[in-house]
Amino acid sequence: MTGKLKNKIAIVTGGARGMGEATVRLFASEGAQVVIADVLESEGKALAAELGNAAMFQRLDVSDEGSWQALVEVVTAHHGRIDALVNNAAVVAFGPITALTVEQIDRVFGINVKGTMLGLKHVGGAMCAVGRGAIVNISSVDGMRGVNSLSLYSSSKWAVRGLTKSAAMEFGHQGVRVNSVHPGGVNTAMGNPQSLEGDAKNAGYERVPLQRIGEPEEIAAASLFLCSDDASYICGAELAVDGGWAAGYYHHYLPAAPAALTSF
Numbered sequence: 001m002t003g004k005l006k007n008k009i010a011i012v013t014g015g016a017r018g019m020g021e022a023t024v025r026l027f028a029s030e031g032a033q034v035v036i037a038d039v040l041e042s043e044g045k046a047l048a049a050e051l052g053n054a055a056m057f058q059r060l061d062v063s064d065e066g067s068w069q070a071l072v073e074v075v076t077a078h079h080g081r082i083d084a085l086v087n088n089a090a091v092v093a094f095g096p097i098t099a100l101t102v103e104q105i106d107r108v109f110g111i112n113v114k115g116t117m118l119g120l121k122h123v124g125g126a127m128c129a130v131g132r133g134a135i136v137n138i139s140s141v142d143g144m145r146g147v148n149s150l151s152l153y154s155s156s157k158w159a160v161r162g163l164t165k166s167a168a169m170e171f172g173h174q175g176v177r178v179n180s181v182h183p184g185g186v187n188t189a190m191g192n193p194q195s196l197e198g199d200a201k202n203a204g205y206e207r208v209p210l211q212r213i214g215e216p217e218e219i220a221a222a223s224l225f226l227c228s229d230d231a232s233y234i235c236g237a238e239l240a241v242d243g244g245w246a247a248g249y250y251h252h253y254l255p256a257a258p259a260a261l262t263s264f
């Protein structure tokens with residue numbers, strides 16, 4: 001590895017598994033001291049133990065403001081500052097709009113939107129106080145379009161995308177960059193809940209330009225870039241890491257579609 005985050009202090013929410021875990025591992029391998037912030041204590045502690053001095057676990061429920069205050073206190077007491085934050089923790093919920101319960105709405109918005117906003121408030125605030133930092137908010141390709149049965153999740157991810165623009169306006173002039181990453185389908189518990197393997201995990205992606213599901217490491221690479229000094233002039237941007245999904249879906253009845261699609 002190339003030390004792109006050498007001596008940087010980074011927090012990854014939802015860092016105990018999936019895309020967050022891949023981000024923790026990549027950041028640590030690039031020289032960062034990483035704080036794994038998650039509600040999953042045993043997974044988070046095991047990952048921190050495996051990574052040794054490069055990582056620590058701190059329990060964080062992103063929807064709870066006191067939890068964020070405690071996190072910032074612990075990390076600044078331990079490391080003196082915070083250089084990078086990946087607001088990655090989120091949950092998904094399926095169902096038609098007419099069937100959504102208030103409990104579902106409160107849960108998804110409480111974690112995905114309020115959680116991201118509290119991260120911006122507390123960690124972003126600490127970064128602004130010292131005049132530097134980088135924040136990546138993990139949105140989704142579903143934060144760029146509508147999806148039947150995913151209105152709740154999709155609208156929460158549109159909110160994360162919108163929050164990113166406003167935070168970039170408020171924090172940019174204080175030396176803190178804020179950007180959003182928009183994964184497509186990714187091979188994690190959320191994106192591949194049945195843990196399908198081989199060709200089976202790519203089923204359904206035929207109409208996406210790269211025709212396959214993404215791997216968590218491929219999304220982590222985008223967060224690494226945006227948190228590193230390589231992205232020193234990037235603020236308020238949105239980066240789709242989705243195999244081309246946001247660009248469009250193939251229409252098999254038009255020319256220039258992959259030949260195999262004509263059977264669909």
Ligand SMILES: NC(=O)c1ccc[n+]([C@@H]2O[C@H](COP(=O)([O-])OP(=O)(O)OC[C@H]3O[C@@H](n4cnc5c(N)ncnc54)[C@H](O)[C@@H]3O)[C@@H](O)[C@H]2O)c1
Pocket residue numbers: 013014015016017018019020037038039040060061062063087088089090091111138139140141182183184185186187188189190191192
């Ligand atoms: N997997 C996909 O297909 C996909 C696609 C687009 C975007 N995303 C986004 O990528 C991010 C990571 O998703 P993933 O696929 O790794 O999901 P995942 O379910 O595997 O991991 C989510 C992590 O967030 C943590 N978390 C949940 N609620 C929390 C809370 N209240 N406080 C702290 N941590 C909490 C979980 O414990 C878990 O470790 C999410 O923002 C998700 O919306 C995922």
